Amino acid sequence: MSDYESATEADTAAVMAGPKITLDELATELSAIDLRLRQLARAAEVPEHPVELADAIDTLRSTAVRVRETSEHMGTLARIIAGEVPLVTTFPTGAPWGVPARDTDRPDFGGPAIVPTIWQLLKLAQDAKRPGVSETTTYPEAMDGIGIGWESKAASARRRRERDAAVAVEVLLLLCATCEASDGQQCKTKTGWVTDKPHVGRQRQAEANVDERLGYLGDNPVAVPNART
Structure with missing residues (x-):
């Protein structure tokens, strides 16, 4: 085991029911962390011994905000992955993604965007809501057959x-x-x-x-x- 990974960090079974974590599980676990951080911030207002913890409290609360935002993004992604949210078929540049991106090239971006990022998916969902968009797809349709052997x-x-x-x-x-x-x-x-x-x-x-x-x-x-x- 490397210096970058402790035994407790490697024990991921506690945060997922199956062999791989789902986006819904990520959203739920992050929501729990958000709540715990806010609880700690509130508790730190009245510590047992007289020490001013204002800076630590601010850090806890600001971290909770970022965690909550990430949790919300994971929740949205869970709906996207399930196919509940329509997505535009191309990026603003016109480049395809998913299965249609196979055998294409994007020399300015390091190759085709077959596997989209979190921000790309959120943008694709946002653009699908724009007036006049006629062609949309879903994540299951666009990613059919992609992912076997893929590693982040x-x-x-x-x-x-x-x-x-x-x-x-x-x-x-x-x-x-x-x-x-x-x-x-x-x-x-x-x-x-x-x-x-x-x-x-x-x-x-x-x-x-x-x-x-x-x-x-x-x-x-x-x-x-x-x-x-």
Whole structure:
């Protein structure tokens, strides 16, 4: 487990009923957090010992506002995902999204927007309400068949950090063929200076060991058949 993730952070079972969290669950959990923050702010007005907590109270209340806004967005997205909210078929630039965006390109935006962001979906829903809009779609229609094997940017980045942290540990377990640094020792230069950067061979072997163990393929955190557990 990496330094970026504690055991309690990884225990997500408490906030979702199924294998993956729903937007409705996100909205509900965030609403509960909003309420708890406001309760804490109110309680902090009369602390047990005389200390002025005005700044902390303001922080709690302002954080609660942001959490409440996010909760409301998740609630709206839940209705969008369910197909209850009409969406325009293209962005204001005319670029398609979802299934129609396949095999298209947006060089100025880093490729096609097949999987829309939260803000894009909210904008698509807002634009569908404009007078004169004749063609609309729904999220289930536009995203039919998309999502298999998809991983969010945040999840991919976290898994990359976990992999890099594991490689850093693995490097020190290997004997370096170049400088003969052994278990627990960092590599050294020809003149004996210790270096934070291991020799290429040692680094590559550590990466190969970790990638096989975690089930990574090259630079992408994807499943490798028959990976060791």
